Amino acid sequence: MYVVNVAEELIMRRTKEDAQKTYDAILDAAVAHFSQRGVANTSLEDIAESANVTRGAIYWHFKNKGEIFDSIHERFYQPLAALLLEDIETSHNDPLQQLHDICVKLLLDFTLDLKKRQAAALFMFGCHYSGDLEKYWDKHHKKKEDSLKIFSRYFEKAKKDGRLPASASPEILTLSIRCYMKGIISEYLNDVENFNLEKNAEPLIAQFFSNIK
Amino acid sequence: MYVVNVAEELIMRRTKEDAQKTYDAILDAAVAHFSQRGVANTSLEDIAESANVTRGAIYWHFKNKGEIFDSIHERFYQPLAALLLEDIETSHNDPLQQLHDICVKLLLDFTLDLKKRQAAALFMFGCHYSGDLEKYWDKHHKKKEDSLKIFSRYFEKAKKDGRLPASASPEILTLSIRCYMKGIISEYLNDVENFNLEKNAEPLIAQFFSNIK
Protein backbone atom coordinates (compact mmCIF):
# COMPACT_ATOMS: atom_id res chain seq x y z
CA MET A 1 0.00 0.00 0.00
CA TYR A 2 1.78 3.07 -1.21
CA VAL A 3 -1.21 5.38 -0.89
CA VAL A 4 -0.48 8.08 1.60
CA ASN A 5 -2.65 10.64 3.25
CA VAL A 6 -1.96 13.92 1.59
CA ALA A 7 -3.82 16.30 3.85
CA GLU A 8 -2.38 16.50 7.31
CA GLU A 9 -5.31 17.29 9.52
CA LEU A 10 -9.04 16.80 9.66
CA ILE A 11 -9.99 20.28 10.85
CA MET A 12 -12.60 22.50 9.33
CA ARG A 13 -11.10 24.83 6.77
CA ARG A 14 -12.90 27.62 5.04
CA THR A 15 -10.38 30.08 3.66
CA LYS A 16 -9.63 30.24 -0.05
CA GLU A 17 -6.12 28.92 0.40
CA ASP A 18 -7.33 26.02 2.47
CA ALA A 19 -9.91 25.13 -0.12
CA GLN A 20 -7.12 25.09 -2.67
CA LYS A 21 -5.19 22.75 -0.42
CA THR A 22 -8.02 20.25 -0.26
CA TYR A 23 -8.45 20.57 -4.02
CA ASP A 24 -4.79 19.66 -4.48
CA ALA A 25 -4.99 16.93 -1.88
CA ILE A 26 -7.89 15.35 -3.73
CA LEU A 27 -5.99 15.44 -7.03
CA ASP A 28 -2.85 14.01 -5.45
CA ALA A 29 -4.78 11.22 -3.80
CA ALA A 30 -6.59 10.54 -7.05
CA VAL A 31 -3.40 10.20 -9.10
CA ALA A 32 -1.95 7.83 -6.55
CA HIS A 33 -5.02 5.60 -6.54
CA PHE A 34 -5.69 5.82 -10.27
CA SER A 35 -2.15 4.83 -11.15
CA GLN A 36 -2.09 1.93 -8.71
CA ARG A 37 -5.51 0.42 -9.23
CA GLY A 38 -6.83 2.05 -12.34
CA VAL A 39 -9.57 4.64 -12.58
CA ALA A 40 -12.35 2.08 -12.76
CA ASN A 41 -11.20 0.25 -9.65
CA THR A 42 -10.94 3.42 -7.60
CA SER A 43 -13.96 4.70 -5.73
CA LEU A 44 -14.47 8.28 -4.70
CA GLU A 45 -14.47 7.01 -1.14
CA ASP A 46 -10.92 5.70 -1.67
CA ILE A 47 -9.80 9.11 -2.82
CA ALA A 48 -11.63 10.95 -0.08
CA GLU A 49 -10.08 8.77 2.60
CA SER A 50 -6.54 9.35 1.33
CA ALA A 51 -7.17 13.07 1.10
CA ASN A 52 -8.64 13.11 4.60
CA VAL A 53 -11.94 14.50 3.44
CA THR A 54 -15.36 13.04 2.69
CA ARG A 55 -16.99 12.49 -0.64
CA GLY A 56 -18.87 15.70 0.02
CA ALA A 57 -15.67 17.66 -0.48
CA ILE A 58 -14.99 15.87 -3.73
CA TYR A 59 -18.43 16.60 -5.09
CA TRP A 60 -17.99 20.22 -4.10
CA HIS A 61 -14.81 20.59 -6.14
CA PHE A 62 -15.56 18.20 -8.99
CA LYS A 63 -18.65 17.10 -10.83
CA ASN A 64 -17.63 13.42 -10.86
CA LYS A 65 -14.75 11.02 -11.28
CA GLY A 66 -14.32 11.89 -14.93
CA GLU A 67 -13.64 15.54 -14.14
CA ILE A 68 -11.02 14.57 -11.60
CA PHE A 69 -9.42 12.48 -14.30
CA ASP A 70 -9.49 15.35 -16.75
CA SER A 71 -8.09 17.80 -14.22
CA ILE A 72 -5.16 15.47 -13.60
CA HIS A 73 -4.50 15.40 -17.32
CA GLU A 74 -4.30 19.17 -17.50
CA ARG A 75 -1.98 19.39 -14.54
CA PHE A 76 0.29 16.76 -16.06
CA TYR A 77 0.40 17.67 -19.72
CA GLN A 78 0.70 21.41 -19.42
CA PRO A 79 4.30 21.35 -18.07
CA LEU A 80 5.31 18.53 -20.39
CA ALA A 81 4.12 20.30 -23.51
CA ALA A 82 5.69 23.53 -22.30
CA LEU A 83 9.03 21.83 -21.73
CA LEU A 84 9.09 20.37 -25.22
CA LEU A 85 8.06 23.61 -26.84
CA GLU A 86 10.67 25.55 -24.92
CA ASP A 87 13.38 23.13 -25.96
CA ILE A 88 12.61 23.23 -29.66
CA GLU A 89 12.46 27.03 -29.60
CA THR A 90 15.93 27.44 -28.11
CA SER A 91 18.49 27.40 -30.87
CA HIS A 92 21.03 24.61 -30.86
CA ASN A 93 23.61 23.85 -33.49
CA ASP A 94 23.10 20.08 -33.48
CA PRO A 95 19.40 19.16 -33.51
CA LEU A 96 20.08 15.44 -33.26
CA GLN A 97 22.20 15.91 -30.17
CA GLN A 98 19.54 18.20 -28.82
CA LEU A 99 16.85 15.57 -29.34
CA HIS A 100 19.11 12.97 -27.80
CA ASP A 101 19.53 15.14 -24.73
CA ILE A 102 15.88 15.99 -24.27
CA CYS A 103 14.91 12.34 -24.58
CA VAL A 104 17.38 11.28 -21.92
CA LYS A 105 16.25 14.15 -19.75
CA LEU A 106 12.59 13.17 -20.09
CA LEU A 107 13.38 9.60 -19.11
CA LEU A 108 15.54 10.52 -16.14
CA ASP A 109 12.82 12.90 -14.97
CA PHE A 110 10.64 9.87 -14.36
CA THR A 111 13.22 8.34 -12.06
CA LEU A 112 13.27 11.53 -9.97
CA ASP A 113 9.61 12.47 -9.84
CA LEU A 114 7.03 10.12 -8.39
CA LYS A 115 4.15 12.34 -9.42
CA LYS A 116 5.20 12.22 -13.07
CA ARG A 117 5.57 8.46 -12.86
CA GLN A 118 2.11 8.15 -11.43
CA ALA A 119 0.54 10.44 -13.99
CA ALA A 120 2.24 8.66 -16.87
CA ALA A 121 1.24 5.27 -15.52
CA LEU A 122 -2.29 6.52 -15.15
CA PHE A 123 -2.65 7.65 -18.75
CA MET A 124 -0.77 4.68 -20.17
CA PHE A 125 -2.31 1.80 -18.25
CA GLY A 126 -4.64 3.10 -15.59
CA CYS A 127 -7.45 4.41 -17.71
CA HIS A 128 -9.66 3.28 -20.50
CA TYR A 129 -11.30 5.89 -22.67
CA SER A 130 -14.69 4.23 -22.65
CA GLY A 131 -17.88 4.87 -20.78
CA ASP A 132 -17.64 7.99 -18.67
CA LEU A 133 -14.12 8.76 -19.88
CA GLU A 134 -14.84 8.39 -23.58
CA LYS A 135 -15.66 12.04 -23.99
CA TYR A 136 -12.12 13.03 -23.02
CA TRP A 137 -10.36 10.93 -25.64
CA ASP A 138 -10.41 13.48 -28.45
CA LYS A 139 -9.11 16.24 -26.24
CA HIS A 140 -6.36 14.20 -24.60
CA HIS A 141 -5.37 12.53 -27.84
CA LYS A 142 -5.05 15.85 -29.60
CA LYS A 143 -2.78 17.25 -26.91
CA LYS A 144 -0.61 14.18 -27.16
CA GLU A 145 -0.36 14.46 -30.92
CA ASP A 146 0.55 18.13 -30.68
CA SER A 147 3.41 17.35 -28.33
CA LEU A 148 4.65 14.48 -30.42
CA LYS A 149 4.65 16.52 -33.59
CA ILE A 150 7.49 18.49 -32.08
CA PHE A 151 9.75 15.48 -32.52
CA SER A 152 9.51 15.83 -36.26
CA ARG A 153 10.93 19.34 -36.14
CA TYR A 154 14.27 18.10 -34.82
CA PHE A 155 14.64 15.76 -37.76
CA GLU A 156 13.51 18.35 -40.27
CA LYS A 157 16.11 20.73 -38.94
CA ALA A 158 18.75 18.02 -39.14
CA LYS A 159 17.74 17.17 -42.68
CA LYS A 160 17.90 20.81 -43.71
CA ASP A 161 21.36 21.09 -42.17
CA GLY A 162 22.48 18.02 -44.08
CA ARG A 163 23.04 16.14 -40.88
CA LEU A 164 20.97 13.11 -41.84
CA PRO A 165 22.27 10.19 -43.92
CA ALA A 166 20.62 10.10 -47.33
CA SER A 167 18.99 6.80 -46.50
CA ALA A 168 17.22 8.17 -43.44
CA SER A 169 13.65 9.39 -43.72
CA PRO A 170 12.53 12.09 -41.29
CA GLU A 171 9.02 10.63 -41.24
CA ILE A 172 10.16 7.17 -40.24
CA LEU A 173 12.61 8.60 -37.74
CA THR A 174 9.88 10.66 -36.13
CA LEU A 175 7.58 7.69 -35.86
CA SER A 176 10.47 5.58 -34.69
CA ILE A 177 11.63 7.77 -31.82
CA ARG A 178 8.04 8.21 -30.76
CA CYS A 179 7.48 4.48 -30.52
CA TYR A 180 10.84 3.95 -28.90
CA MET A 181 10.20 6.47 -26.16
CA LYS A 182 6.75 5.10 -25.59
CA GLY A 183 8.15 1.60 -25.30
CA ILE A 184 10.91 2.56 -22.90
CA ILE A 185 8.53 4.42 -20.63
CA SER A 186 6.00 1.59 -20.85
CA GLU A 187 8.47 -1.11 -19.96
CA TYR A 188 9.93 0.99 -17.19
CA LEU A 189 6.60 1.80 -15.60
CA ASN A 190 5.49 -1.79 -15.89
CA ASP A 191 8.30 -2.94 -13.67
CA VAL A 192 9.95 0.04 -12.01
CA GLU A 193 11.93 -2.01 -9.50
CA ASN A 194 13.68 -4.20 -12.08
CA PHE A 195 14.08 -1.75 -14.94
CA ASN A 196 17.12 0.34 -14.11
CA LEU A 197 16.25 3.47 -16.03
CA GLU A 198 18.90 5.65 -14.39
CA LYS A 199 21.54 3.38 -15.80
CA ASN A 200 19.93 2.52 -19.13
CA ALA A 201 18.30 5.74 -20.30
CA GLU A 202 21.39 7.18 -21.95
CA PRO A 203 22.65 3.94 -23.57
CA LEU A 204 19.18 3.21 -24.91
CA ILE A 205 18.84 6.61 -26.49
CA ALA A 206 22.43 6.56 -27.71
CA GLN A 207 21.68 3.24 -29.38
CA PHE A 208 18.90 4.90 -31.32
CA PHE A 209 21.08 7.70 -32.61
CA SER A 210 24.16 5.60 -33.23
CA ASN A 211 23.31 5.03 -36.87
CA ILE A 212 22.35 8.52 -37.89
CA LYS A 213 24.91 10.63 -36.13
CA MET B 1 -20.25 -0.78 -31.05
CA TYR B 2 -18.06 -3.48 -32.49
CA VAL B 3 -19.18 -6.21 -30.10
CA VAL B 4 -20.76 -9.04 -32.00
CA ASN B 5 -22.78 -12.00 -30.95
CA VAL B 6 -20.58 -15.03 -31.22
CA ALA B 7 -23.06 -17.83 -30.64
CA GLU B 8 -25.60 -18.23 -33.40
CA GLU B 9 -28.67 -19.57 -31.70
CA LEU B 10 -30.35 -19.50 -28.32
CA ILE B 11 -31.50 -23.11 -28.18
CA MET B 12 -30.81 -25.57 -25.40
CA ARG B 13 -27.62 -27.46 -26.07
CA ARG B 14 -26.12 -30.17 -23.91
CA THR B 15 -23.58 -32.16 -25.91
CA LYS B 16 -19.89 -31.90 -25.11
CA GLU B 17 -19.08 -30.16 -28.37
CA ASP B 18 -21.84 -27.65 -27.84
CA ALA B 19 -20.60 -26.92 -24.36
CA GLN B 20 -17.19 -26.25 -25.84
CA LYS B 21 -18.80 -23.88 -28.31
CA THR B 22 -20.39 -21.80 -25.58
CA TYR B 23 -17.10 -21.87 -23.68
CA ASP B 24 -15.37 -20.42 -26.73
CA ALA B 25 -18.18 -17.97 -27.35
CA ILE B 26 -17.84 -16.66 -23.81
CA LEU B 27 -14.09 -16.19 -24.20
CA ASP B 28 -14.48 -14.49 -27.57
CA ALA B 29 -17.10 -12.14 -26.22
CA ALA B 30 -14.94 -11.45 -23.18
CA VAL B 31 -11.86 -10.50 -25.22
CA ALA B 32 -13.93 -8.18 -27.34
CA HIS B 33 -15.44 -6.40 -24.35
CA PHE B 34 -12.30 -6.40 -22.25
CA SER B 35 -10.24 -4.85 -25.02
CA GLN B 36 -12.82 -2.22 -25.81
CA ARG B 37 -13.91 -1.16 -22.34
CA GLY B 38 -11.36 -2.67 -20.02
CA VAL B 39 -11.87 -5.57 -17.67
CA ALA B 40 -13.15 -3.41 -14.83
CA ASN B 41 -15.77 -1.71 -16.97
CA THR B 42 -17.10 -4.98 -18.33
CA SER B 43 -19.83 -6.84 -16.45
CA LEU B 44 -20.46 -10.54 -16.77
CA GLU B 45 -23.86 -9.57 -18.07
CA ASP B 46 -22.17 -7.72 -20.96
CA ILE B 47 -20.24 -10.84 -21.84
CA ALA B 48 -23.22 -13.13 -21.46
CA GLU B 49 -25.32 -10.99 -23.73
CA SER B 50 -22.71 -10.96 -26.50
CA ALA B 51 -22.24 -14.71 -26.20
CA ASN B 52 -26.00 -15.27 -26.29
CA VAL B 53 -26.06 -16.99 -22.95
CA THR B 54 -26.90 -15.96 -19.40
CA ARG B 55 -24.57 -15.36 -16.49
CA GLY B 56 -25.48 -18.84 -15.37
CA ALA B 57 -23.51 -20.29 -18.27
CA ILE B 58 -20.52 -18.16 -17.41
CA TYR B 59 -20.53 -19.25 -13.79
CA TRP B 60 -20.77 -22.82 -14.93
CA HIS B 61 -17.62 -22.58 -17.04
CA PHE B 62 -15.64 -20.08 -14.96
CA LYS B 63 -15.32 -19.28 -11.30
CA ASN B 64 -15.42 -15.53 -11.87
CA LYS B 65 -14.23 -12.71 -14.09
CA GLY B 66 -10.63 -13.20 -13.07
CA GLU B 67 -10.58 -16.75 -14.35
CA ILE B 68 -11.98 -15.65 -17.68
CA PHE B 69 -9.19 -13.12 -17.85
CA ASP B 70 -6.60 -15.78 -17.03
CA SER B 71 -8.03 -18.20 -19.58
CA ILE B 72 -7.75 -15.56 -22.27
CA HIS B 73 -4.11 -15.08 -21.35
CA GLU B 74 -3.37 -18.78 -21.79
CA ARG B 75 -5.11 -18.93 -25.12
CA PHE B 76 -3.18 -15.89 -26.34
CA TYR B 77 0.32 -16.45 -25.01
CA GLN B 78 0.67 -20.13 -25.75
CA PRO B 79 0.84 -19.70 -29.56
CA LEU B 80 2.98 -16.58 -29.28
CA ALA B 81 5.59 -18.21 -27.08
CA ALA B 82 5.54 -21.30 -29.28
CA LEU B 83 6.11 -19.21 -32.40
CA LEU B 84 9.12 -17.44 -30.90
CA LEU B 85 10.63 -20.65 -29.59
CA GLU B 86 10.17 -22.36 -32.93
CA ASP B 87 11.85 -19.52 -34.75
CA ILE B 88 14.93 -19.39 -32.56
CA GLU B 89 15.34 -23.18 -32.77
CA THR B 90 15.41 -23.23 -36.56
CA SER B 91 18.92 -22.61 -37.76
CA HIS B 92 19.54 -19.51 -39.81
CA ASN B 93 22.83 -18.15 -41.02
CA ASP B 94 22.11 -14.51 -40.24
CA PRO B 95 20.55 -14.12 -36.77
CA LEU B 96 20.07 -10.36 -37.16
CA GLN B 97 18.17 -10.81 -40.40
CA GLN B 98 16.21 -13.56 -38.72
CA LEU B 99 15.26 -11.28 -35.83
CA HIS B 100 14.38 -8.52 -38.27
CA ASP B 101 12.06 -10.89 -40.12
CA ILE B 102 10.32 -12.26 -37.06
CA CYS B 103 9.73 -8.76 -35.72
CA VAL B 104 8.14 -7.63 -38.95
CA LYS B 105 6.11 -10.81 -39.06
CA LEU B 106 4.85 -10.30 -35.51
CA LEU B 107 3.79 -6.76 -36.31
CA LEU B 108 2.07 -7.65 -39.56
CA ASP B 109 0.25 -10.45 -37.78
CA PHE B 110 -1.57 -7.82 -35.79
CA THR B 111 -2.86 -6.17 -38.92
CA LEU B 112 -4.30 -9.48 -40.09
CA ASP B 113 -5.75 -10.92 -36.92
CA LEU B 114 -8.42 -9.08 -34.97
CA LYS B 115 -8.30 -11.58 -32.11
CA LYS B 116 -4.60 -11.00 -31.57
CA ARG B 117 -5.14 -7.26 -31.65
CA GLN B 118 -7.87 -7.55 -29.08
CA ALA B 119 -5.85 -9.79 -26.81
CA ALA B 120 -2.79 -7.55 -27.02
CA ALA B 121 -4.85 -4.46 -26.36
CA LEU B 122 -6.43 -6.21 -23.42
CA PHE B 123 -3.15 -7.05 -21.73
CA MET B 124 -1.51 -3.75 -22.58
CA PHE B 125 -4.23 -1.29 -21.70
CA GLY B 126 -7.40 -3.11 -20.77
CA CYS B 127 -6.42 -4.62 -17.47
CA HIS B 128 -4.89 -3.54 -14.22
CA TYR B 129 -3.22 -6.16 -12.12
CA SER B 130 -4.76 -5.00 -8.89
CA GLY B 131 -7.66 -6.23 -6.81
CA ASP B 132 -9.04 -9.46 -8.17
CA LEU B 133 -6.47 -9.62 -10.96
CA GLU B 134 -3.43 -9.04 -8.76
CA LYS B 135 -2.89 -12.73 -8.18
CA TYR B 136 -2.25 -13.30 -11.90
CA TRP B 137 0.55 -10.77 -12.22
CA ASP B 138 3.42 -13.03 -11.26
CA LYS B 139 2.29 -15.76 -13.58
CA HIS B 140 1.61 -13.53 -16.57
CA HIS B 141 4.73 -11.45 -15.99
CA LYS B 142 6.90 -14.54 -15.86
CA LYS B 143 5.54 -15.83 -19.15
CA LYS B 144 6.21 -12.49 -20.75
CA GLU B 145 9.77 -12.41 -19.46
CA ASP B 146 10.40 -15.92 -20.71
CA SER B 147 9.30 -14.99 -24.20
CA LEU B 148 11.30 -11.79 -24.21
CA LYS B 149 14.47 -13.54 -23.10
CA ILE B 150 14.46 -15.20 -26.48
CA PHE B 151 15.34 -11.89 -28.08
CA SER B 152 18.71 -11.92 -26.37
CA ARG B 153 19.64 -15.20 -28.01
CA TYR B 154 19.57 -13.65 -31.48
CA PHE B 155 22.09 -11.01 -30.42
CA GLU B 156 24.27 -13.51 -28.58
CA LYS B 157 24.39 -15.63 -31.71
CA ALA B 158 25.27 -12.56 -33.77
CA LYS B 159 27.96 -11.55 -31.34
CA LYS B 160 29.44 -15.03 -31.39
CA ASP B 161 29.45 -14.97 -35.18
CA GLY B 162 31.22 -11.62 -35.12
CA ARG B 163 28.28 -9.96 -36.78
CA LEU B 164 27.91 -7.18 -34.24
CA PRO B 165 29.92 -3.94 -34.30
CA ALA B 166 32.36 -3.80 -31.41
CA SER B 167 30.52 -0.82 -29.98
CA ALA B 168 27.20 -2.66 -29.75
CA SER B 169 26.23 -4.33 -26.51
CA PRO B 170 23.93 -7.36 -26.71
CA GLU B 171 22.31 -6.41 -23.42
CA ILE B 172 21.37 -2.92 -24.56
CA LEU B 173 20.27 -4.21 -27.94
CA THR B 174 18.02 -6.77 -26.30
CA LEU B 175 16.45 -4.18 -24.04
CA SER B 176 16.25 -1.81 -26.96
CA ILE B 177 14.38 -4.06 -29.38
CA ARG B 178 12.08 -5.09 -26.59
CA CYS B 179 11.12 -1.50 -25.84
CA TYR B 180 10.91 -0.66 -29.50
CA MET B 181 8.51 -3.49 -30.27
CA LYS B 182 6.44 -2.65 -27.24
CA GLY B 183 6.25 0.96 -28.32
CA ILE B 184 5.29 0.18 -31.89
CA ILE B 185 2.55 -2.17 -30.81
CA SER B 186 1.36 0.29 -28.18
CA GLU B 187 1.16 3.20 -30.54
CA TYR B 188 -0.50 1.10 -33.18
CA LEU B 189 -3.15 -0.31 -30.88
CA ASN B 190 -3.82 3.11 -29.44
CA ASP B 191 -4.87 4.42 -32.80
CA VAL B 192 -5.34 1.56 -35.23
CA GLU B 193 -7.11 3.64 -37.87
CA ASN B 194 -4.39 6.25 -38.23
CA PHE B 195 -1.29 4.17 -37.63
CA ASN B 196 -0.57 2.44 -40.93
CA LEU B 197 1.26 -0.60 -39.64
CA GLU B 198 1.11 -2.54 -42.89
CA LYS B 199 3.13 0.18 -44.51
CA ASN B 200 5.41 1.12 -41.62
CA ALA B 201 6.27 -2.17 -39.97
CA GLU B 202 9.19 -3.02 -42.22
CA PRO B 203 10.71 0.49 -42.41
CA LEU B 204 10.47 0.86 -38.65
CA ILE B 205 12.23 -2.42 -37.98
CA ALA B 206 14.75 -1.76 -40.74
CA GLN B 207 15.53 1.56 -39.11
CA PHE B 208 16.40 -0.28 -35.92
CA PHE B 209 18.82 -2.64 -37.64
CA SER B 210 20.32 -0.10 -40.01
CA ASN B 211 23.31 0.62 -37.80
CA ILE B 212 24.24 -2.88 -36.76
CA LYS B 213 23.91 -4.79 -39.98
Next chain:
DNA sequence: GACAACATACATTCGTGTATGTATAATTAA
Protein backbone atom coordinates in the same frame (compact mmCIF):
# COMPACT_ATOMS: atom_id res chain seq x y z
C1' DG C 1 -26.66 37.35 8.01
C1' DA C 2 -25.21 35.32 3.78
C1' DC C 3 -22.40 32.39 1.49
C1' DA C 4 -18.53 29.19 0.93
C1' DA C 5 -16.70 24.76 2.07
C1' DC C 6 -17.47 21.17 3.43
C1' DA C 7 -19.84 16.65 6.37
C1' DT C 8 -23.72 13.61 6.85
C1' DA C 9 -27.68 10.99 5.48
C1' DC C 10 -30.41 8.84 2.10
C1' DA C 11 -32.17 6.73 -2.18
C1' DT C 12 -31.19 4.16 -6.08
C1' DT C 13 -28.76 1.55 -9.27
C1' DC C 14 -25.59 -2.00 -10.65
C1' DG C 15 -22.85 -6.01 -10.33
C1' DT C 16 -21.75 -10.13 -8.04
C1' DG C 17 -22.30 -14.68 -6.16
C1' DT C 18 -25.25 -18.27 -4.99
C1' DA C 19 -29.28 -21.06 -4.67
C1' DT C 20 -32.53 -23.29 -7.22
C1' DG C 21 -35.07 -24.93 -11.26
C1' DT C 22 -35.06 -27.55 -15.70
C1' DA C 23 -34.39 -29.69 -20.10
C1' DT C 24 -31.46 -32.64 -22.42
C1' DA C 25 -27.56 -35.98 -22.86
C1' DA C 26 -25.13 -39.80 -21.03
C1' DT C 27 -25.21 -43.83 -18.29
C1' DT C 28 -27.05 -47.70 -16.20
C1' DA C 29 -30.56 -51.29 -15.33
C1' DA C 30 -33.79 -54.44 -16.98
Next chain:
DNA sequence: TTAATTATACATACACGAATGTATGTTGTC
Protein backbone atom coordinates in the same frame (compact mmCIF):
# COMPACT_ATOMS: atom_id res chain seq x y z
C1' DT D 1 -33.42 -52.21 -26.88
C1' DT D 2 -35.58 -49.52 -24.08
C1' DA D 3 -36.92 -47.49 -19.82
C1' DA D 4 -35.26 -45.44 -15.66
C1' DT D 5 -31.74 -42.82 -13.43
C1' DT D 6 -28.17 -39.61 -12.99
C1' DA D 7 -25.26 -35.96 -14.26
C1' DT D 8 -24.45 -32.13 -17.29
C1' DA D 9 -25.17 -27.61 -19.02
C1' DC D 10 -27.25 -24.32 -18.59
C1' DA D 11 -31.48 -20.46 -17.22
C1' DT D 12 -33.84 -18.09 -13.59
C1' DA D 13 -34.45 -15.95 -9.17
C1' DC D 14 -32.78 -13.88 -5.13
C1' DA D 15 -29.91 -11.74 -1.58
C1' DC D 16 -26.27 -8.77 -0.69
C1' DG D 17 -22.78 -5.13 -0.76
C1' DA D 18 -20.65 -1.41 -3.01
C1' DA D 19 -20.63 2.84 -5.39
C1' DT D 20 -22.91 6.80 -7.08
C1' DG D 21 -25.45 11.14 -6.94
C1' DT D 22 -28.19 14.16 -4.41
C1' DA D 23 -30.46 16.35 -0.64
C1' DT D 24 -29.77 18.36 3.51
C1' DG D 25 -27.29 19.73 7.64
C1' DT D 26 -23.33 22.24 9.88
C1' DT D 27 -19.57 25.30 10.67
C1' DG D 28 -16.63 28.87 10.01
C1' DT D 29 -15.58 33.18 7.26
C1' DC D 30 -16.28 37.71 5.35
